[in-house]
Structures are given as C-alpha cells and as structure tokens.
Amino acid sequence: MLEKILISSCFLGNKVRYDGKSKAIPHPQIATWSQQQRLVVICPEMAGGLAVPRPKAEIKAGQVLTEDGENVSKAFTDGATQALALCRQHNIRYALLKDYSPSCGSTAIYNGDFSSVKIAEQGITTQMLSANHITVYSEVNLALLVKIINELDAN
Secondary structure, three states, X not given: OOOOEXXXXXXXXXXXXXXXXXXXXXXXXXXXXXXXXXXXXXXXXXXXXXXXXXXXEEEEXXXXXXXXXXXXXXXXXHHHHHHHHHHHHOOOOEEEOOOEOOOOOOOOEEOXXXXXXXXXXXXXXXXHHHXXXXXXXXXXXXXXXXXXXXXXXXX
C-alpha cells in the first residue's frame, strides 16, 4: 500500500490562504502523488472554522492573534485536531505543510509582531502532528520528503 501524505490545500492551488490566494507548488512529484491518490488534503485554518479571506494571524506568547487583536487560538487548535484525526484515519506518518504559517509552519513562523520577522518555531498544527510522531516537511525541504517516500516505495 502506498504511503499517504497529508498536504496543505494551498499547495494544490486551492485559494484557502488568509489573503484568498494559493501557494501552488508546481513540483512533478506532487502531481504524481495526486495521481496515485496518496494525498490527503487539508487547510487547518479552514477546518477550524475560519473563512477566506480572513485577517492575518500570528502566534504571540502561545496564543494565535489576528492583526486586529482577536484571539483565534481555538480555531487553530480545532483545525490541528482535525488534521491529526485525518492522519490517524489514513495511517499518515508524513505531512507536507506550508512553512511560516501559524498553523503549518515547520521550520519557522512569523514572530507575532506582524513585522515580517521569522523565528525558528512551529505552527499549531505542526506542533500537534509532531507530538504524535508525524513528521512534517514544507516547501523548504520538499526534496527530503520526496527522497524518503521514494525509498519507502522501493522497499
């Protein structure tokens, strides 16, 4: 059975980001994985009940706040919980999520001051998945995930 991969919806060209845009990755391996029906798609923020478009949000002192000061931590936690449930349902061990996002960031997120400064922290969904032994990759280290999945497929 082929390894399933949780993937950020925006990577597939879906306009689910806070600004109503996507961040499609035109990588041939993603197209192949899609054809093989091994991608399980989620936008944790939308899964948590947030709309598109929505105010920009960042993590500050353990809470997710919009640029207007609204605490949206519950929506982010609810979305992360749904992402984890999908991983459990499909026996997913690997995720490909959008870096720098307050949900999906795996190598860095923005510092919470809305100043475009990145810090080496993780988003809410990545934290939850990582705590449950699901390895999260991003567009920054996609090549490593491709290598791992190809090795698994070869065995």
